[in-house]
Amino acid sequence: MQEHYRQDLEELYQELGTCPEGLSSDTAAKCQEKYGKNAIAEGKKKPTLLIFLEQFKDFLVIILIIAALISAFTGDLESFLVIIAVITMNAILGTVQTVKAEKSLSNLKKLSSPTAKVLRDGQTAILPAEEITVGDVVLLEAGDQIPADGRLIDCASLQTNESALTGESTNVEKSMDAISQEVPLADRKNMVYSGGFVTYGRGAFVVTEIGMQTEVGKIASLIQNAEARKTPLQKTLDQFGKRLSMAILIICALVFVLSLVQSDAVNFDSVMSSLMFAIALAVAAIPEALSSIVTIVLSFGTQKMSRENAIMRKLQAVEGLGSVSVICSDKTGTLTQNKMTVRKIVVQDHIIAADDVSPENPEEQELILASVLCNDATYQDGTEIGDPTETALVRFAQTCGLSDAQMRESHARISEIPFDSDRKLMSTLNECGGVRKMYTKGATDVLLDRMTCSEAEKQEIVEQVEELSEQGLRVLCFAAKEFSGEALDISDENDLTYLGLIAEMDPPREESKQAVAECRSAGIKPVMITGDHIVTASAIAKEIGILEKPEEAVEGAALDAYTDEQLVNFVADKSVYARVTPEHKIRIVRAWQTRGNIVAMTGDGVNDAPALKQADVGVAMGITGTEVSKDAAAMILTDDNFATIVKAVKNGRNIYENIKKAILFLLSGNLAGIIAVLFCSLAGLPVPFAPIHLLFINLLTDSLPAIALGLEPHSDDVMKRKPRPAGESILTKNFLAKVGYSGVIISLATIGAFLLGHFYQGAHNASAAMTMAFATLCMSRLFHGFSCKSDKPVIFSKRLWNNKFAILAFVAGMVLINAVLWIPALHGLFQIENNLAGVLIGAIYGFSFGSMILIQIVKAIVAAVKKTK
Numbered sequence: 001m002q003e004h005y006r007q008d009l010e011e012l013y014q015e016l017g018t019c020p021e022g023l024s025s026d027t028a029a030k031c032q033e034k035y036g037k038n039a040i041a042e043g044k045k046k047p048t049l050l051i052f053l054e055q056f057k058d059f060l061v062i063i064l065i066i067a068a069l070i071s072a073f074t075g076d077l078e079s080f081l082v083i084i085a086v087i088t089m090n091a092i093l094g095t096v097q098t099v100k101a102e103k104s105l106s107n108l109k110k111l112s113s114p115t116a117k118v119l120r121d122g123q124t125a126i127l128p129a130e131e132i133t134v135g136d137v138v139l140l141e142a143g144d145q146i147p148a149d150g151r152l153i154d155c156a157s158l159q160t161n162e163s164a165l166t167g168e169s170t171n172v173e174k175s176m177d178a179i180s181q182e183v184p185l186a187d188r189k190n191m192v193y194s195g196g197f198v199t200y201g202r203g204a205f206v207v208t209e210i211g212m213q214t215e216v217g218k219i220a221s222l223i224q225n226a227e228a229r230k231t232p233l234q235k236t237l238d239q240f241g242k243r244l245s246m247a248i249l250i251i252c253a254l255v256f257v258l259s260l261v262q263s264d265a266v267n268f269d270s271v272m273s274s275l276m277f278a279i280a281l282a283v284a285a286i287p288e289a290l291s292s293i294v295t296i297v298l299s300f301g302t303q304k305m306s307r308e309n310a311i312m313r314k315l316q317a318v319e320g321l322g323s324v325s326v327i328c329s330d331k332t333g334t335l336t337q338n339k340m341t342v343r344k345i346v347v348q349d350h351i352i353a354a355d356d357v358s359p360e361n362p363e364e365q366e367l368i369l370a371s372v373l374c375n376d377a378t379y380q381d382g383t384e385i386g387d388p389t390e391t392a393l394v395r396f397a398q399t400c401g402l403s404d405a406q407m408r409e410s411h412a413r414i415s416e417i418p419f420d421s422d423r424k425l426m427s428t429l430n431e432c433g434g435v436r437k438m439y440t441k442g443a444t445d446v447l448l449d450r451m452t453c454s455e456a457e458k459q460e461i462v463e464q465v466e467e468l469s470e471q472g473l474r475v476l477c478f479a480a481k482e483f484s485g486e487a488l489d490i491s492d493e494n495d496l497t498y499l500g501l502i503a504e505m506d507p508p509r510e511e512s513k514q515a516v517a518e519c520r521s522a523g524i525k526p527v528m529i530t531g532d533h534i535v536t537a538s539a540i541a542k543e544i545g546i547l548e549k550p551e552e553a554v555e556g557a558a559l560d561a562y563t564d565e566q567l568v569n570f571v572a573d574k575s576v577y578a579r580v581t582p583e584h585k586i587r588i589v590r591a592w593q594t595r596g597n598i599v600a601m602t603g604d605g606v607n608d609a610p611a612l613k614q615a616d617v618g619v620a621m622g623i624t625g626t627e628v629s630k631d632a633a634a635m636i637l638t639d640d641n642f643a644t645i646v647k648a649v650k651n652g653r654n655i656y657e658n659i660k661k662a663i664l665f666l667l668s669g670n671l672a673g674i675i676a677v678l679f680c681s682l683a684g685l686p687v688p689f690a691p692i693h694l695l696f697i698n699l700l701t702d703s704l705p706a707i708a709l710g711l712e713p714h715s716d717d718v719m720k721r722k723p724r725p726a727g728e729s730i731l732t733k734n735f736l737a738k739v740g741y742s743g744v745i746i747s748l749a750t751i752g753a754f755l756l757g758h759f760y761q762g763a764h765n766a767s768a769a770m771t772m773a774f775a776t777l778c779m780s781r782l783f784h785g786f787s788c789k790s791d792k793p794v795i796f797s798k799r800l801w802n803n804k805f806a807i808l809a810f811v812a813g814m815v816l817i818n819a820v821l822w823i824p825a826l827h828g829l830f831q832i833e834n835n836l837a838g839v840l841i842g843a844i845y846g847f848s849f850g851s852m853i854l855i856q857i858v859k860a861i862v863a864a865v866k867k868t869k
Contacts, residue, residue: 472539
């Protein structure tokens with residue numbers, strides 16, 4: 001069966017069981033039973049409780065829940081409550097974020113017009129849009145929103161705006177003619193589509209598809225089927241969490257066995273004591289605050305980005321944006337201004353740039369006058385009313401210092417012939433200083449045969465039009481003649497005198513060229529994906545630096561010849577895709593993802609929504625963007641500026657680097673604690689920490705410095721690097737080396753303090769040793785926060801003091817640990833030795849600060865070695 005746009009009307013009426021007078025009420029009721037309501041179906045939503053419970057599937061969280069349950073079973077309610085509080089807070093944060101994110105389908109319903117004029121029983125009736133069914137005849141006029149997809153059966157200069165669906169910024173001139181060959185959606189001139197609206201003329205159409213079968217409905221289906229992908233950081237943390245947990249569980253099992261071996265007798269008490277210590281070690285070693293810290297850092301990052309016109313709807317996408325290696329961008333309204341603008345004019349055989357036009361020149365002034373008088377648009381106080389092509393002409397006249405209102409007042413319109421898509425012309429009759437003049441504008445190929453030019457002059461005009469068209473410009477031709485009659489007739493559109501040409505386009509944003517250049521310097525490939533014509537798209541892409549070679553531009557239809565596997569190689573050297581469908585956009589995004597790239601997709605229309613959701617980071621436009629695109633996206637640009645994406649990429653990269661610093665801080669500190677415990681277990685010494693010590697360090701003095709590191713000032717250097725590989729783990733060899741030497745140095749300080757406290761004056765004081773190990777590990781980690789700020793030494797640089805949050809975190813941590821050491825009332829709760837010798841207290845500070853100095857020395861050596869390579 002042929003598609004509806006290729007059928008004869010009689011054949012279509014027969015297939016749909018209807019006629020030009022529409023359906024009867026009985027037939028409509030039967031059709032509604034058969035086809036259902038004209039509404040977008042929503043996907044099945046997860047209950048909030050289920051979303052909340054899914055937050056506990058993380059492997060780290062499961063280990064912590066087990067530890068909490070064992071703590072409760074053994075009577076350690078403090079540990080139980082602390083662990084449960086931390087993981088519950090994380091689950092609540094995750095639930096709130098998820099519930100807010102999934103709104104795309106409900107917003108798609110807003111695109112359906114609430115009512116429509118329909119022929120029922122041969123009479124015009126105004127019905128709710130959802131009651132329209134297949135076979136109905138719907139009447140259209142300027143300003144109407146189109147409630148369903150259908151084939152035109154009446155068309156009087158009808159023009160529609162389908163930019164939200166096709167990506168084309170200009171109005172589409174409709175016709176009733178059948179189309180014999182297969183054409184893309186944007187070229188189906190005899191069809192109208194749900195979600196579009198009428199900008200000019202009137203018409204009627206027979207409904208061919210409703211609800212989920214419309215083009216908008218298919219997009220809704222694509223949104224349902226598009227997968228929400230995890231960001232690189234989410235994948236890395238998942239993988240990292242599982243590996244870390246397994247390693248820690250093995251170590252804890254070893255510690256448990258060693259503790260039992262060293263016990264005087266194996267009984268219930270010794271088993272429970274050994275088990276509790278192993279659990280406490282697991283709680284200390286597993287950075288359960290990591291998820292909270294990452295969330296907090298990302299939240300602060302989103303606040304900074306919102307001040308720079310980028311609103312993040314999904315926290316994890318902040319980091320994902322930082323690792324983007326391909327940006328697939330829509331053209332209209334994203335790279336361009338979404339506003340038709342005069343770029344060039346042609347008078348006296350000369351092509352003149354719009355900026356160089358001089359109204360003092362009589363020929364140029366006459367052309368501008370014709371463009372304003374033969375024009376129905378108005379432009380006042382920034383408000384444009386009318387066809388974008390015509391509003392551009394009025395705006396151009398004002399840019400040249402001419403008043404459209406004055407010109408129209410002094411050249412009163414007497415008669416007119418409105419624009420007609422068949423004639424492709426518009427004519428007006430105006431009073432011009434006692435002489436009546438007829439002005440005509442339209443397509444050059446139509447006007448050529450109606451003008452009095454010589455064949456040589458016509459050939460020159462054709463060549464100039466071709467030259468302008470190759471630059472992606474839309475060309476209008478203007479002509480005029482004196483006229484003595486009272487009213488114009490179509491037969492009068494002959495024997496015209498050529499005035500000139502005006503060429504328009506939707507121009508690039510001023511910032512787009514620089515933004516594209518910055519993308520390239522940061523190792524990011526910009527790709528244009530648009531529903532517009534390939535000539536126009538290529539011209540824009542070339543102007544802003546996306547297109548370097550003509551063969552890098554292709555039409556969407558070319559993609560249909562390739563399988564998904566073949567497309568993976570095809571996209572590698574392509575930079576511009578024109579006349580694409582929503583399915584094409586998703587296939588392009590998937591192909592880049594299959595190549596191992598992190599893909600950002602920008603857009604503003606309904607047609608962009610599925611690809612926005614499929615992309616690793618979807619970026620919607622806040623001003624021109626539809627609600628559907630905004631809700632499908634991870635990020636919204638409040639200024640619709642492509643350059644804002646570059647700032648967001650910079651922020652994303654800096655945030656990732658800061659998160660790595662926080663993870664380095666947490667892991668190296670936890671490693672130090674593990675090494676100290678293993679040393680004491682293997683050496684047959686008393687345990688160096690009580691469970692309350694490990695919880696104190698992990699949940700109080702660790703969290704603040706880690707958050708502070710996540711808020712480190714941003715650097716411009718990140719934009720001089722290539723994007724990190726999509727599959728690269730945080731735990732690279734270089735990163736693990738830093739964790740290793742930092743953890744070993746802090747553990748040496750901790751073990752040294754423990755041994756000094758234990759053997760001081762031959763006392764073998766386990767309580768003093770435990771106090772010294774606890775206090776030294778705690779303070780060493782506080783000092784270590786400064787070391788994690790940079791790969792280079794910071795102790796004699798401004799970077800030591802450039803983060804007020806780091807200073808505050810250090811002071812707060814020192815106040816807390818010193819309060820525990822010096823306030824006797826806290827000694828019992830935190831198992832602190834009373835009356836600790838002054839020498840030992842001094843040693844705590846010495847060991848702690850000394851660990852920082854030693855780490856700084858190692859950093860200086862590593863930096864020097866790297867410099868010599």
